Amino acid sequence: MTGWDKQSDAPSPADRVLAVPCEGDDLLALFALDTGERLGEVPVGSHPVHATTCRGRTVVATMGDRAVTAVDASGEVTQIETGVLGPSHFAAANGELYVSCSAGDALAVIDSERLTLVDRVAVGAEPHEVAVAPDGDRLYSGSRREGVVDVVDTERHERIGAIDAGPDARVQGVALSPDGDRGYAVDQRGARVVAFETGDNSGSLSVEEPIHAEAAVGADPYDLVATGDRVFVPGRGDGVVHEFDRELDPIAVHDGFSRPVDVLEVADDWWVLDASAPRLRSLDGAVVETSAPGLVATPVSGGRIAISHYDDDRVSLVDVESGTVWTAKSPAYPFGSVVV
């Protein structure tokens, strides 16, 4: 591995590394963020999909394993057993790292300092996205199989309730408003988004109507973005992005996309990543051509976005003002990157 030792306590922008889990080759590929130079790769286990940083380490969720992989500053690679297959999404709370085990019914709680499994928290089957309240005391985990959003007390490592997202719901995306007062979940099967109350009483199974509001969205929704006053939900099947206010009252339906998968705030504008079209398009209509369609994107400072072109085995850095900065070939199926 090269390039890893360039890290320092205060790296300059030129020192930053884009670490990209590449699902098809079981590698974490490293690129110089400013130039796209391929710096090397780290074998990290089966089907790496998402990466995060925590306590000076890069941690990779390897969906094909019952473990996550941590790479420390010296380049040492450590696998941390989760015991359950399908580590997928990360969230940090109370100094611990939570990872959803999407092929099971648990969240693994990891001490990212000691690199050990601390606990497993039972949740609804096939947890996917997780979101943490601003104060870190509550974590919300969406269950794809059971159609609920589980509420976890992060102090006690315990599920304290579950918010039923509706009959036959398949919960994919979960997000909280920045103030933490309102939660949202995407029901992929029902093509809807629901809003739920957070706080001490959230998720109580005795609450008759745990859903605060709901709204229809475009077909095959997956992810969502919640801001202080807006909720955006891409509908992959219909090529639309629904925009709501905080109460899920409709504001606009943005159409004309091919397969919108994510909405990112970059340079004071909202940009839509399209998995079937080689471009970024803002909700205001601005367009930036890219080298290929992108499946996952990571905002980078300075009005830039790192894009993983999953189907084309490429990674690129795109400036929303000036276009593509660089494009680099990657190992197979690059996925959710992290800037280190």
Next chain:
Amino acid sequence: MTRETPNADGDAENATRRGLLRAAAGATVAGAASTAGCLSVTTPADVAARNDVSGNVAHFVGPSWLADNREDTVVLDARDPERFREQRIYRARRVPFDAITAREATDDVGEGDVPDTDAIASAFGEIGVTPDDDVLVYGASVGSRVTRVAFALAAVGHEGSIRVLNGGLSAWNGRLGTGSRDRVSPTEYEPDPAASTWVTREWLADRIGTFNGDGPGLVDVRVPEAYLAAAGSDALNADHDRHGHLPGAVDVHWVGNVAGRRMTDPGRLVRLYEVDAELDRSEPVVVYGDDNVDPTSTWLTLKAIGFEDVRLYDGGFGEWANVEGDRGRYPVETATNVVIETEGSVGGDDDGGDFSCTG
């Protein structure tokens, strides 16, 4: 009533009879020994011969073995009382099936259910079995009712040999009995619990994440639909809080162990478990089923083909899925691609459930 003695000339007589029948049918083709020359005619000797077991296979024996060893073997009938009364191997003793499936909770330490060896031993004692008897178990075939009896004997630390009649009662061409059971003198069967034949829920929980990897093998014997928690499938047990399988378990549906009324060809079984499922015969392997899916067929099959340390999780998926308390310690997986295709066919004709697994 006189006791039947094995007919030492039986095989020769059977061969002579087959020859007559072939000649009458005009059969002249060598190798046509499985029929009497006309379609759908099969002699008892043919059936018996088909169910003989050769090669390095433990526990399973054919009718000829039993004929040769009848005097020295205690024969246990695993079928239900009605079938037993109707017809059985002469002087076979009927196993009180419910009693030998007894489990006891280890609530004091919360480890889950384990075989109740006192109750099981008492049940064997009721039918006059002693710990050093050489025992042969039969049923309508070689399904889980039979293998459950074999496991129960192993669990109480039975010292004598434990064998199963390949092909079941229909393969037997020796003397038959009927009517009420013969009188036998009960014994005091003192169990010597063989805890190495089973594992507990806590034993498994301590090893989560290691199965079929660095740790023991783990085999789920249920249908793939149950293993994968297929939504809407009839295979899902509605009484369970959760569906899926224990993390890391490989699914090999138990029907792959049987071909009609007999055990599957041993060579095919070795391929199934060692090549396809990638189990290591020298390492411990745990098998589990569910409330209505008895894993003992796989337990005995693995032992028969040479696996050295096979253990049963008798609490099964039901106990695991419905455990109270911290379920994070007992996670369930719903997705994997480790499903081994099996080709077994299910034989047996008794509603007592020789292959229904419910007993």
